[in-house]
Amino acid sequence: MPGLAILLALYPAIPGVSDGLGWTAHHNAVVSVSWNLVMFGIGMLVSRHLRRFDARRVWCAGLAVMAVGYTLVGFFHGDELQLIVTSCVADLGSGVVVAVAPVLVIGVVSPDEQGLGSGMLNMLISLFGAVVTAGAYAVLGAHSTTVEGTAFCLDAGYSGIFWLGAAVTVVALVLSVFIPRLRDPEEDPADG
Template sequence: MPGLAILLALYPAVPGVSAGRGWTAHHNAVVSVSWNVVMFGTGLLVSRYLRRFDARRIWCAGLAVMAVGYTLVGSYHGNELELILTSCVANIGAGVVVAGAPALVVGVVSRDEQGLGSGMLNMLISLFGAIVTAGAYAVLAADSTVVDGTAFYLDTGYSCIFWLGALVTLVALLLSLFIPPLHDPAEEDAADGTPLA
């Protein structure tokens, strides 16, 4: 979704042809700093509490906030303030999800499978990222205008891709209800008699 939001920011604003904001790359970078800092800070904060609380609940809360955020971005993205506020909500959730994913992997596999589990996580992120991106471009293309071979996207398409992001996030939330109970790798090491680092 953040990658597709760049199209919204940089494409021109031409009534009936293109519903972009028409920002320069510099202006987009300045505006987007806010939600990127929010995501970074949220990830740092949440990572400190993952061992104190059930990481599954933290993960699910992050997905729920992210879904709400993407829904809001889809509805409110008409100017800088709207994009900053709605994207910050989405990125609070994204920060929680990014921080929680490795903890979930480590918590459901054995110590010997942690490398394999982490590799699978990265592979699945890339796979589903490619699938969702292709779907999002199909949604954008359904509400586009082609001028001299270049597709320009209307506002309905932009709204729909963010709502698609919210839908995918809700599906992930439903699937997350089936995550098995997590174990603490430190407790596993203690049970095996392995000295803790």
């Protein structure tokens, strides 16, 4: 979703043709620093204190906040302030999810399978990222106009991609009920 938000920022605002914001790349970078710092900061904070909480519940809370954030971005993305506030909410959840995902993998696989589990996590992130991105471009394409061979995106498409992100996040939240109880690393016998 953040990668597709760049299209919203950089495409021009042409009434009836393109509903982009028409920002420069520099302006977009300055505006997006806020939500990227939120994601980084919350990820660091959560990772430092994760042992105190059930990682599955923290994961679910992160997904819920992320879904709310993407839903809000779908409704409110018309200027800098709207994008900063709504994207900060989405990236608050994203930072939690990114911090907790490796802990969930390590907590459900045996110590001998941790490398395999981590590799599967990275592979699945790439796979689902590609599938969701293709879906998002289909949504954008369905809500676009073409002028002299160039497709311009309309607001319904931008809203749709963020709502797609919210829907995928809600599906992940529902599937999270199947995450088994995590192993406590301190319960494992020491190698020696």
